[in-house]
Amino acid sequence: MTAQPATLLCRYHCDPLDRVAGYAPLSQPILQRFYRKERLATEIQGQVWFSLFEHEAQPLAQQQWQAGKVESLLSATDLQRSILHLISATERQQQTYCAYGNRSPEGGLISLLGFNGERRDPVTGHYLLGNGYRGFNPVLMRFNCPDSLSPFGKGGVNAYAYCQGDPVNKVDPRGEFATFIRGVTQLVSTPISAVRQVGKGVRAMKNSVLSNVPLSTRPAGKGYGTSTTINSNSRAAGNNSRMSPMNALIDEADDQVKLRRIGKEFTAAKAARDSTPLPPIARFAKSKGYSETDLFAQAGYQNSPEVQQQYKLSKYAQERLTQADIDFLTAEGIHVKKYPRSEQATRKWVAKIRSS
Known part of the structure; x- marks a missing residue:
């Protein structure tokens, strides 16, 4: 029985600051990411542009440019900055998450941001926290790789745990250690x-x-x-x-x-x-x-x-x-x-x- 060759689904590109600066998905246009300080500000994929508007890391709105048309969406969030509602001129969308951020694929948001105000990876569905430092899997409720600050640093004893097992009261935007909301x-x-x-x-x-x-x-x-x-x-x-x-x-x-x-x-x-x-x-x-x-x-x-x-x-x-x-x-x-x-x-x- 011959083994089938592995298929490369996506290539990731990083900038000099080790942030994910671009994707090259299979059979799709290259996706570019631009940051304002440490927060995602703009994404460009082909002829489609997305821009995010925030106040002190609190998501407020999103604009999309495509084929000469501009669409604006207002967002409503919870205390953890998770996107719960999106309102446009013609549509209103609602989204719910489990405690660790998992949601059904058919309930996909038209917003770039999702759980805890983070960008969900379009290929794996994971959250690349710290702008690419570590991938968090909301289905398995854990990180994909160990924390460099574990087990004797701020990362805690469990190098793969997310928010020290308390995602309701804590957040981990950098993928290094959890802090209270x-x-x-x-x-x-x-x-x-x-x-x-x-x-x-x-x-x-x-x-x-x-x-x-x-x-x-x-x-x-x-x-x-x-x-x-x-x-x-x-x-x-x-x-x-x-x-x-x-x-x-x-x-x-x-x-x-x-x-x-x-x-x-x-x-x-x-x-x-x-x-x-x-x-x-x-x-x-x-x-x-x-x-x-x-x-x-x-x-x-x-x-x-x-x-x-x-x-x-x-x-x-x-x-x-x-x-x-x-x-x-x-x-x-x-x-x-x-x-x-x-x-x-x-x-x-x-x-x-x-x-x-």
Whole structure:
């Protein structure tokens, strides 16, 4: 029995940066690929041109030139940048994937990009991640060749595993090691950053926010300004124009949670102040308009431990409420400055909490 000669289905060409720069499929025109930074920007095959439009690696649209006609398609993606919907002037297409990116051949997309916003190889159906570094097989749910960063580097113990067995929460665009999805990273790190970045970047903004607050309402001492505040980092002031809409929504929701937490702290401080009974000395001083400190210096009061203890408790509760009120006003000013479109709703809510 004679063995049949192997058929060469495709030749791949790479540029000096080891990126796939072209294909030579069997009996088809040569396909050329062009990149913008590390992302695919244009493909040319014969008389057909495809161009991709993205914002911070987020696919937005695709244009196709063929025989003098131009067709534009808008794309809708998920958090992993997988193409889920395509809309043109005459057609709307929907696509679903399994967890590892496999999809039925008959449900083929007219988009160049597919699972995780990556280009699917037209010959094998695999994803050549890292612009050709390693081929990922969505059917077998693994890579075709081992990772150079395994087993003792970032690639992990399994040199063929994709996303360390967690393709739902992680991505591996370079084919080297898995990382958390951008949105998931922010949600996971929120509790940590909220603790580590308390007060960071707020001092300069506090001065402008508290300029209208009377000095008499500001407690003296080192405790001023040390309570939990909203983190107003440089991203919010200078880089909002470069943030993706989804990241902007996540940041705003995170700041809403922080503002409400500070509001709860104010409510708790107010409830503690109202529940603390005034001692006789404090009631007497309040009715006469005297200073409790001066009264304590008189004979008869300084030798009463019970009255002294009650006075200290009531004084602590009032100082706590004063500090919580200042922090609440500071957080309100920062939030309004960061999100001016919701200023009216924010101020109305804060006023309601402070007056309740």
